[in-house]
Amino acid sequence: MNFVDLSVWDVAAVSGFVLLNGILSVWLSLGIARQLLVAAVRMVVQLAAVGAVLTLLFDVASLPWTLAMALVMVLFAGREIMARQSQRITGWWGYGLGTATMSIGAAMVTLVALLGSLQPEPWYDPRYAIPLFGMMLGNAMTGISLGLDTLTTAVVRDRAAIETRIALGAARFEALRPTMREAMRRGLMPMINSMAATGVVFLPGMMTGQILAGIDPAQAVKYQLLIMFLIAGATGLGLLTAVVGGTWRLTDHRHRLRPDRLAGPR
Amino acid sequence: MSLVVSGLSSPLLYDCHLAVSDGEIVALRGASGSGKSAFLRAVADLDPNEGDVWLDDVPRSAMTGPEWRRRVRYAAAETAWWADRVGEHFRAPYEAAGMAVEVGLSDDCMTWQVARLSTGEKQRLGFLRAVEDSPPVLLLDEPTAALDADAEEAVERLIQRHRSNGTAIVLVTHSDNQADRLADRRLRISNGRLSDDHR
Numbered sequence: 001m002n003f004v005d006l007s008v009w010d011v012a013a014v015s016g017f018v019l020l021n022g023i024l025s026v027w028l029s030l031g032i033a034r035q036l037l038v039a040a041v042r043m044v045v046q047l048a049a050v051g052a053v054l055t056l057l058f059d060v061a062s063l064p065w066t067l068a069m070a071l072v073m074v075l076f077a078g079r080e081i082m083a084r085q086s087q088r089i090t091g092w093w094g095y096g097l098g099t100a101t102m103s104i105g106a107a108m109v110t111l112v113a114l115l116g117s118l119q120p121e122p123w124y125d126p127r128y129a130i131p132l133f134g135m136m137l138g139n140a141m142t143g144i145s146l147g148l149d150t151l152t153t154a155v156v157r158d159r160a161a162i163e164t165r166i167a168l169g170a171a172r173f174e175a176l177r178p179t180m181r182e183a184m185r186r187g188l189m190p191m192i193n194s195m196a197a198t199g200v201v202f203l204p205g206m207m208t209g210q211i212l213a214g215i216d217p218a219q220a221v222k223y224q225l226l227i228m229f230l231i232a233g234a235t236g237l238g239l240l241t242a243v244v245g246g247t248w249r250l251t252d253h254r255h256r257l258r259p260d261r262l263a264g265p266r
Numbered sequence: 267m268s269l270v271v272s273g274l275s276s277p278l279l280y281d282c283h284l285a286v287s288d289g290e291i292v293a294l295r296g297a298s299g300s301g302k303s304a305f306l307r308a309v310a311d312l313d314p315n316e317g318d319v320w321l322d323d324v325p326r327s328a329m330t331g332p333e334w335r336r337r338v339r340y341a342a343a344e345t346a347w348w349a350d351r352v353g354e355h356f357r358a359p360y361e362a363a364g365m366a367v368e369v370g371l372s373d374d375c376m377t378w379q380v381a382r383l384s385t386g387e388k389q390r391l392g393f394l395r396a397v398e399d400s401p402p403v404l405l406l407d408e409p410t411a412a413l414d415a416d417a418e419e420a421v422e423r424l425i426q427r428h429r430s431n432g433t434a435i436v437l438v439t440h441s442d443n444q445a446d447r448l449a450d451r452r453l454r455i456s457n458g459r460l461s462d463d464h465r
Contacts, residue, residue: 160342160344160346161346161347162348163312163342164342164345164346164347164348165348166312166331166332166335167312167335167339167340167341167342167396168335168339168395168396169332169333169335169336169339170332171330171331252314253331254311254330254331255330255332256311256312256313256314256331257312258314
């Protein structure tokens with residue numbers, strides 16, 4: 001592998017572009033200079049921190065530390081799902097459903113990749129496990145938060161129609177089938193769109209990074225395909241369990257609709 | 267089949283008791299917000315509630331929710347629709363079209379678009395949808411509120427036919443005249459409590 005080793009000064013030099021945006025903002029009084037600065041500083045600090053943590057983690061390469069890192073990522077992603085709901089399921093279910101289904105989907109697919117396709121030594125080598133799990137988690141998070149938001153919003157919007165079907169004798173999953181279908185479709189859409197546009201409209205960031213780092217494009221493409229298929233698996237699995245679980249929670253053992261288990265918009 | 271309600275309670279209802287024999291119509295009246303719809307919904311087990319309800323001598327708890335609601339059918343005052351065409355909301359659209367003619371609708375109404383239905387058409391079709399499979403108990407929430415005199419009479423004829431076939435019916439109505447025409451017995455509900463309606 002041959003790649004151009006970046007110095008701190010190389011990076012610092014191009015950060016001038018952000019500064020340029022800041023100057024533009026002040027000059028045109030866009031009022032976003034502060035936000036821009038904060039975001040840029042946050043990015044630098046967060047990435048520097050994660051770089052340091054990953055370096056440590058790669059050196060240690062132990063299963064408990066890898067799992068601990070994965071757990072921290074899960075907790076942050078779970079909060080993010082919560083924050084993206086306009087109607088939230090009350091109680092522990094609100095946080096637990098999205099977090100659990102996202103973790104299960106991402107973990108299953110990551111394990112398949114580690115034990116089947118990539119087979120690093122040891123199998124939990126954080127150099128493979130953590131970036132892979134992170135990518136699965138991020139995509140499952142997007143799909144699940146969209147799907148759950150669609151489900152809960154539709155339950156409130158279509159309450160009368162759903163209850164009419166229930167009153168006519170439909171079981172809960174029958175009465176909510178159109179709602180579940182809508183939620184699944186919305187949740188899968190970003191993944192389908194990115195698969196369809198990949199390579200034509202944009203080169204995926206991971207692949208670009210690999211090519212810049214000196215890897216043969218054909219090899220980089222294979223990695224990208226692997227990742228995209230894994231993402232499809234993680235999103236689909238996580239989303240399906242989240243939508244089924246959400247429907248389960250928004251109905252009860254007598255097959256009644258329970259919108260009282262939703263907290264309205266904040 | 268006969269319906270027996272005993273000690274039905276919910277956040278909106280207090281210890282309600284009611285017995286309706288097969289082939290009987292009980293009219294239920296009360297001011298807005300008194301708990302009429304809440305009572306019918308609780309009997310159909312659409313909202314969380316406590317108490318015992320029997321169909322003949324089978325308790326509600328011996329059936330699943332869907333099994334119960336296929337026998338004890340609630341028809342809401344406001345109809346709701348989920349598909350584009352009327353026929354998609356019916357179990358047997360072809361047979362239902364025959365009934366539709368009896369309540370003054372045309373026999374091609376099953377192909378109509380839901381979006382173009384008038385309030386009165388919606389109410390009649392919603393009523394037909396609830397009764398098409400002749401459930402043994404009907405809980406009707408103001409089934410003729412949006413109808414003109416002719417259509418109201420036609421719907422009442424259908425209700426009476428269900429009664430003579432042995433259906434037990436609870437009818438929420440605002441109209442004194444309708445209660446006079448149809449009801450074998452009258453009840454009043456206020457603040458979630460049932461009582462006999464002495465005029």
